[in-house]
Amino acid sequence: MIDREKVIKGLKCCAGxxxxxxxxxxxxxxxxxxxxxxxxxxxxxxxxxAQEPRVLTLEDLWxxxxxxxxxxxxxxxSLLIPAIVRDNIKHDDALEVxxxxxxxxxxxxxxxxxxxxxxxxxxxxxxxxxxxxVTPWQN
Numbered sequence: 001m002i003d004r005e006k007v008i009k010g011l012k013c014c015a016g017x018x019x020x021x022x023x024x025x026x027x028x029x030x031x032x033x034x035x036x037x038x039x040x041x042x043x044x045x046x047x048x049x050a051q052e053p054r055v056l057t058l059e060d061l062w063x064x065x066x067x068x069x070x071x072x073x074x075x076x077x078s079l080l081i082p083a084i085v086r087d088n089i090k091h092d093d094a095l096e097v098x099x100x101x102x103x104x105x106x107x108x109x110x111x112x113x114x115x116x117x118x119x120x121x122x123x124x125x126x127x128x129x130x131x132x133x134v135t136p137w138q139n
Contacts (some may be wrong), residue, residue, distance in 0.1 A: 053125035
C-alpha cells in the first residue's frame with residue numbers, strides 16, 4: 001500500500017522554493033534525481049487512481065456500516081441514487097438485504113443481495129457516464 005504521508009511530504013519538498021527541503025525528502029532528493037521523482041509521481045498517481053469511483057464487491061457491501069454513504073445504481077430504469085447505509089439485514093446468518101436511506105424514497109429502501117450486480121450495484125463515489133458504460137453488469 002502506498003504511504004500517503006510519504007507522497008505528501010515528497011510533493012511538498014519538490015514544490016518548495018528552498019533547495020534545502022530536498023534534504024528531508026523521503027524520496028531522497030527527487031528534484032535532482034529522475035528516478036526518485038519518477039517513484040514519487042508513480043506513488044501519487046496510484047493514490048489518485050485509488051480515489052476513483054469503483055463498484056463495490058460483495059465483501060465491501062457486507063462491511064458497510066451505519067451512516068456510510070454509497071451511490072446506488074439501478075439498472076432499469078438507469079438511475080444513480082445517493083444513499084446512506086442504515087443496516088445490513090441478516091437472516092439465518094446470511095446477508096439478505098442492504099437497507100439504505102435515500103431522498104428519492106423519502107425514507108428507507110431495501111436492496112436484495114440476491115440481485116446484486118444484476119439489477120443494482122453500489123459505487124464508492126459518483127461514477128461518470130463513461131465509467132458506468134465500461135463497467136459490465138453481472139449476468
